[in-house]
Amino acid sequence: MRAVVTGAAGFIGSHLCAHLLASGDTVVGIDALTDSYDPALKARNLRLLAPHPAFTHHRADLLDADLGTLLDGAEVVYHLAGQPGVRPSWGADFARYADRNLLATQTLVEAARRRPLRKFLYASSSSVYGDAPVFPTPETVCPRPVSPYGVTKLAAEHVCELYRTAHGLPTVSLRLFTVYGPRQRPDMAFARLIDAALTGGPFPLYGDGEQTRDFTYVGDVVTAMRAAACAGFTGVANLGGGRPVSMKQAVTTVEQLIGPVILHARPGGPGEARHTGADIALAAREFGYRPRTDLYDGLTAMVKHTMTWRHLNG
Numbered sequence: 001m002r003a004v005v006t007g008a009a010g011f012i013g014s015h016l017c018a019h020l021l022a023s024g025d026t027v028v029g030i031d032a033l034t035d036s037y038d039p040a041l042k043a044r045n046l047r048l049l050a051p052h053p054a055f056t057h058h059r060a061d062l063l064d065a066d067l068g069t070l071l072d073g074a075e076v077v078y079h080l081a082g083q084p085g086v087r088p089s090w091g092a093d094f095a096r097y098a099d100r101n102l103l104a105t106q107t108l109v110e111a112a113r114r115r116p117l118r119k120f121l122y123a124s125s126s127s128v129y130g131d132a133p134v135f136p137t138p139e140t141v142c143p144r145p146v147s148p149y150g151v152t153k154l155a156a157e158h159v160c161e162l163y164r165t166a167h168g169l170p171t172v173s174l175r176l177f178t179v180y181g182p183r184q185r186p187d188m189a190f191a192r193l194i195d196a197a198l199t200g201g202p203f204p205l206y207g208d209g210e211q212t213r214d215f216t217y218v219g220d221v222v223t224a225m226r227a228a229a230c231a232g233f234t235g236v237a238n239l240g241g242g243r244p245v246s247m248k249q250a251v252t253t254v255e256q257l258i259g260p261v262i263l264h265a266r267p268g269g270p271g272e273a274r275h276t277g278a279d280i281a282l283a284a285r286e287f288g289y290r291p292r293t294d295l296y297d298g299l300t301a302m303v304k305h306t307m308t309w310r311h312l313n314g
């Protein structure tokens with residue numbers, strides 16, 4: 001299949017490109033290498049993909065790219081480009097979230113809607129649920145985001161649903177639950193936790209540490225994305241790890257793998273859901289989703305990768 005991947009230089013996008021290429025697909029990557037975190041890390045991700053003959057990358061912003069040309073011949077579009085992160089979405093930075101999550105998505109679906117795509121897949125987020133009243137949470141629960149980030153992800157998901165129902169664009173929105181694994185974004189909890197354990201620096205633990213997250217291994221996520229693109233399913237589905245754990249339990253697992261972590265207690269901020277947990281029955285039924293990597297194995301892979309990377313880069 002000929003695939004276009006937006007956000008190809010990012011954490012999940014670069015894993016998805018590698019998975020598609022290993023599956024025999026041709027991949028056109030699009031990424032602006034925004035300043036959401038160190039662009040050198042995104043350039044590193046692209047360097048891992050660059051040698052593959054079926055991969056090309058275009059450094060472009062979805063808001064002003066020549067999407068007509070970039071989408072030429074595409075069978076599947078995987079739309080992962082966006083501005084992630086819950087805490088910074090409060091305040092003045094909101095405009096970036098609105099631009100990169102909502103406006104960029106509308107620009108892309110508008111460019112895609114007259115094309116004979118097999119699938120348009122959008123990386124939505126568990127943050128659309130906010131503090132859900134039911135665990136595990138099925139897709140039928142009314143989404144009520146508790147952060148501005150979640151609001152923009154939900155609005156973009158609605159845009160995809162609208163283009164599906166009004167224009168027949170075959171969209172799938174996958175609500176991803178806290179994704180982790182090698183090359184995780186440096187602002188995310190596990191990347192910071194492993195860094196703290198390796199360097200002896202402090203790890204800020206927000207709230208009482210009893211908040212739970214349905215951590216999902218990146219390899220399981222990208223496998224499911226391609227499976228969803230190949231299946232007949234359209235609409236919205238959860239992608240979670242299937243076994244939520246508390247932040248305290250996650251800290252203990254990293255301590256087992258590396259050694260003690262110095263915790264600095266911080267008050268929990270607004271915008272953080274207390275618990276997240278995905279009901280994954282729909283994804284299992286529609287495209288055979290089954291998370292295969294448990295937290296211990298996933299963190300082991302992440303720790304090994306981080307240590308190798310540090311060793312190679314001094």
Ligand code: NAD
Pocket residue numbers: 006007008009010011012013030031032033034035036042060061062063079080081082083084099100104123124125126153175176177178179180185
């Ligand atoms: P990431 O920041 O590593 O990747 C996103 C990429 O999009 C970046 O490389 C950035 O440069 C690019 N980008 C942003 N705006 C762009 C634009 N206008 N044009 C072109 N490129 C642009 O983030 P990630 O963690 O890999 O997340 C990927 C997607 O999955 C995001 O949409 C995010 O909201 C969603 N998601 C992630 C998680 C998670 O746990 N990581 C959970 C739920 C949803």
